[in-house]
Amino acid sequence: MDLRLSPDAVKFRDELRAWLDENLERPYTEELLDPKHDEDSLVEVRRNFQRKLNDAGYLGMGWPTEWGGRGATAVEEALLRAELAIADAPQSPNSLGIGLCGPALIHHGTEEQRQRFLPAMLSCDEIWCQGFSEPGAGSDLAGIRTRAEPDGDDFRIHGQKVWTTLGPWSDWIFVLARTDMEDRYGGITFFLMPIDQPGVEMRPLKQISGESEFGEVFFDNALAKREHIVGKLGEGWRIAMTVLGFERGGSTLLPSAEYGRQIDCLVDALSASGEIERADVREKVGALIVENEVLRANGMRTLASVAQDLPPGPESSIDKIFWSEYHQRLTDTAIELMGPQGQLLVTSPGARKDVDWMYEYLWSRAGTIYSGSSEIQRNIIAKRVLQMPTK
Amino acid sequence: MHFELNEDQALLKSSTRELLESESPIAESRTVMEDNPDGFAKDLHAQLGELGYLGILQTEDAGGMGAIAFAAVLAEMGRVAFPGPYMDVAVAVRVLEDCGGDTAAKWQQAAASGEKIVVLARGENMTNADDTNVAATFADGRVTGRKVFVPFGAQADALLVDTVQGIALVERPDAGWNATEQTTLDHSQRFAAIDFDDAGELLCDASKGTQVLADAARRATLGASAVMLGCMESALESGVAYTKEREAFGAPIGSFQGLQHRAADMLIKTESTRSAVFRAAWAEENGEPDAGYVVSVAKAWAGPSSRFVCGQSIQLLGGVGYTWEYDQHMWLKRAKTFESFYGSTRASTENVLASSTHLNS
Numbered sequence: 145m146d147l148r149l150s151p152d153a154v155k156f157r158d159e160l161r162a163w164l165d166e167n168l169e170r171p172y173t174e175e176l177l178d179p180k181h182d183e184d185s186l187v188e189v190r191r192n193f194q195r196k197l198n199d200a201g202y203l204g205m206g207w208p209t210e211w212g213g214r215g216a217t218a219v220e221e222a223l224l225r226a227e228l229a230i231a232d233a234p235q236s237p238n239s240l241g242i243g244l245c246g247p248a249l250i251h252h253g254t255e256e257q258r259q260r261f262l263p264a265m266l267s268c269d270e271i272w273c274q275g276f277s278e279p280g281a282g283s284d285l286a287g288i289r290t291r292a293e294p295d296g297d298d299f300r301i302h303g304q305k306v307w308t309t310l311g312p313w314s315d316w317i318f319v320l321a322r323t324d325m326e327d328r329y330g331g332i333t334f335f336l337m338p339i340d341q342p343g344v345e346m347r348p349l350k351q352i353s354g355e356s357e358f359g360e361v362f363f364d365n366a367l368a369k370r371e372h373i374v375g376k377l378g379e380g381w382r383i384a385m386t387v388l389g390f391e392r393g394g395s396t397l398l399p400s401a402e403y404g405r406q407i408d409c410l411v412d413a414l415s416a417s418g419e420i421e422r423a424d425v426r427e428k429v430g431a432l433i434v435e436n437e438v439l440r441a442n443g444m445r446t447l448a449s450v451a452q453d454l455p456p457g458p459e460s461s462i463d464k465i466f467w468s469e470y471h472q473r474l475t476d477t478a479i480e481l482m483g484p485q486g487q488l489l490v491t492s493p494g495a496r497k498d499v500d501w502m503y504e505y506l507w508s509r510a511g512t513i514y515s516g517s518s519e520i521q522r523n524i525i526a527k528r529v530l531q532m533p534t535k
Numbered sequence: 536m537h538f539e540l541n542e543d544q545a546l547l548k549s550s551t552r553e554l555l556e557s558e559s560p561i562a563e564s565r566t567v568m569e570d571n572p573d574g575f576a577k578d579l580h581a582q583l584g585e586l587g588y589l590g591i592l593q594t595e596d597a598g599g600m601g602a603i604a605f606a607a608v609l610a611e612m613g614r615v616a617f618p619g620p621y622m623d624v625a626v627a628v629r630v631l632e633d634c635g636g637d638t639a640a641k642w643q644q645a646a647a648s649g650e651k652i653v654v655l656a657r658g659e660n661m662t663n664a665d666d667t668n669v670a671a672t673f674a675d676g677r678v679t680g681r682k683v684f685v686p687f688g689a690q691a692d693a694l695l696v697d698t699v700q701g702i703a704l705v706e707r708p709d710a711g712w713n714a715t716e717q718t719t720l721d722h723s724q725r726f727a728a729i730d731f732d733d734a735g736e737l738l739c740d741a742s743k744g745t746q747v748l749a750d751a752a753r754r755a756t757l758g759a760s761a762v763m764l765g766c767m768e769s770a771l772e773s774g775v776a777y778t779k780e781r782e783a784f785g786a787p788i789g790s791f792q793g794l795q796h797r798a799a800d801m802l803i804k805t806e807s808t809r810s811a812v813f814r815a816a817w818a819e820e821n822g823e824p825d826a827g828y829v830v831s832v833a834k835a836w837a838g839p840s841s842r843f844v845c846g847q848s849i850q851l852l853g854g855v856g857y858t859w860e861y862d863q864h865m866w867l868k869r870a871k872t873f874e875s876f877y878g879s880t881r882a883s884t885e886n887v888l889a890s891s892t893h894l895n896s
């Protein structure tokens with residue numbers, strides 16, 4: 145066993161910290177509180193910060209250098225994300241592009257596609273969204289019905305996608321659509337489509353937080369060019385699955401870093417009120433810290449295996465369930481312990497300003513749904529790890 | 536960065552498993568619990584000494600193998616709910632080494648070789664095993680006072696007694712200890728309350744003893760967490776295996792999603808306990824500044840998690856899970872009893888809060 149960071153990794157982290165000191169003007173939570181901002185301008189804050197990261201070589205960490213990436217190790221990528229969370233930096237508005245579509249192009253795309261799309265993805269000149277889920281197909285993704293009909297050399301898309309994160313701010317969408325209505329897996333093709341065209345309508349959807357960070361997309365005879373198919377016709381499912389399953393361990397240290405910051409802020413609030421002295425409060429806060437440290441230990445373990453190129457084991461499903469369900473417990477308990485003050489919206493006078501607790505509380509409900517719900521993850525563990533029988 | 540055991544540790548783990556499979560499978564743990572008045576097999580304890588297991592926590596120069604090896608061995612023992620004072624003696628051997636001096640050295644050798652049973656006698660509080668206040672005294676060559684929940688105290692050849700003046704060694708009097716057996720939920724974990732009015736020898740004074748005992752307590756906390764991990768491993772494996780055999784409603788019960796998700800939760804608890812225990816063992820072995828913190832994290836997590844996993848293993852089996860004959864209760868009892876000792880869940884949680892870096896800054 146060796147859980148210590150290598151000297152190179154420590155150097156990377158120290159340089160990054162120094163860079164953040166210089167370049168992060170203020171924590172994102174402060175941006176949120178600035179009355180000059182609305183949802184649009186906040187996306188611009190995120191875009192601008194991503195550009196700074198890109199200029200400094202901190203974006204596309206796992207991408208090969210020839211495509212503007214850093215070719216960094218999994219450990220460096222994990223450290224980057226953790227440090228960004230600790231610093232409360234604005235999150236990339238293009239994470240679906242950089243995290244999913246980019247790797248799909250790098251592994252399965254053509255040279256032309258890479259040249260055309262990758263640079264603008266990193267520079268955030270083009271924001272990407274993911275068009276997989278449909279009203280009738282979420283967990284059961286292969287049940288999608290959106291269809292692609294041949295039109296000369298190209299295709300015409302008909303159907304609907306939904307829960308499209310950052311759709312309202314996106315320029316391009318990567319879409320799974322059927323080129324064969326019968327073949328469940330082999331009938332799905334991976335398309336890249338511009339959103340600004342006749343036949344595509346993007347409607348914002350209001351989330352439980354009141355924001356519209358995701359939307360729904362209607363395709364009515366929209367154009368998808370043949371040169372914008374990734375891989376071959378009918379390879380879409382395979383490509384989507386390899387890309388979704390392509391976890392380099394980059395996010396292993398992120399949740400515990402992010403929640404660690406939130407716990408620190410909770411302890412500050414309870415210290416200010418004096419409540420931290422109460423035995424029942426100490427027991428609950430202590431249990432939250434314990435669980436976050438276990439999350440961190442799981443993350444270190446997963447990262448250690450990824451760092452050695454060992455096949456990612458059951459850990460990824462375990463980690464997903466653990467962080468998403470823990471975040472619900474953390475925010476639930478934190479708000480309870482902060483009493484009436486904990487109920488205040490971050491913009492209200494007298495609210496704690498270091499964490500937007502109401503937002504975190506609501507956002508924690510999403511983590512157990514997206515990227516494979518908790519139930520789907522448990523199915524995976526039962527079948528693939530514990531090899532329990534099917535009926 | 537890597538998480539795997541090194542070659543020596545992996546070999547130790549697999550040879551420990553083989554040894555226990557042949558010499559002391561869980562059926563043997565049951566026999567010892569039911570029939571052996573000492574609560575452990577003396578010959579096997581002696582064998583552990585010969586093989587170097589009892590000296591595992593000594594410094595490297597003295598033949599120790601480190602905290603990671605210690606945790607790996609104890610997890611194996613937890614798998615078979617191994618009965619006996621193995622962990623307590625291993626911790627005491629290191630206390631003797633840390634105390635130093637001729638008497639301590641002599642007993643260190645005797646305990647490490649498996650010839651003699653030596654354990655710590657520390658707590659005096661019946662309702663709080665974490666209370667380190669002591670009233671026992673050492674004066675004029677005699678130890679007086681009362682200690683409770685001394686692990687395998689009645690069977691010990693010598694006890695290392697925490698007194699106001701420091702750590703004193705008391706040899707078993709010819710007439711035997713003035714001991715009262717304290718039978719717990721886990722019948723195979725023997726405890727005794729012991730009243731002292733005996734000749735003894737001070738091995739180290741209180742100023743040094745405090746640190747020596749704090750180190751010992753931290754190692755025992757780590758060891759107990761590893762035992763609980765082993766209990767969870769077995770409870771999970773055995774429970775899941777049963778769901779593949781047993782049929783109901785025309786299908787193996789393991790095909791029911793309710794049980795699949797339960798089993799998945801058991802795996803999550805077990806694997807995350809493994810992460811926490813070995814992170815702690817690594818920190819302890821390397822003398823990391825946060826070792827005390829992460830060891831407490833492991834114990835505070837292992838307690839409730841093992842209770843869940845071992846309890847749910849009974850649930851997966853249905854009626855047979857509630858029988859004496861099946862092994863499920865052996866793991867549950869060990870885990871549940873260990874939750875209150877060697878750093879209770881409560882105290883470990885408080886320790887985590889108190890030593891979280893943020894609160895100190």
Ligand SMILES: Cc1cc2nc3c(=O)[nH]c(=O)nc-3n(C[C@H](O)[C@H](O)[C@H](O)COP(=O)(O)OP(=O)(O)OC[C@H]3O[C@@H](n4cnc5c(N)ncnc54)[C@H](O)[C@@H]3O)c2cc1C
Pocket residue numbers: 240273274275276277278279280281282283284306307308309310358510513514515516517518519520523
């Ligand atoms: C905040 C947010 C952002 C998202 N962003 C995107 C995006 O950018 N692009 C995109 O394509 N999608 C996105 N999604 C969609 C997400 O992937 C789906 O919501 C998810 O796959 C679940 O599908 P569903 O909503 O259709 O629910 P359903 O699949 O209908 O599930 C409903 C419930 O049934 C359970 N369930 C389903 N199948 C099983 C089973 N076999 N066993 C047990 N329980 C089961 C589920 O766990 C869930 O609790 C986003 C979702 C959220 C919440």
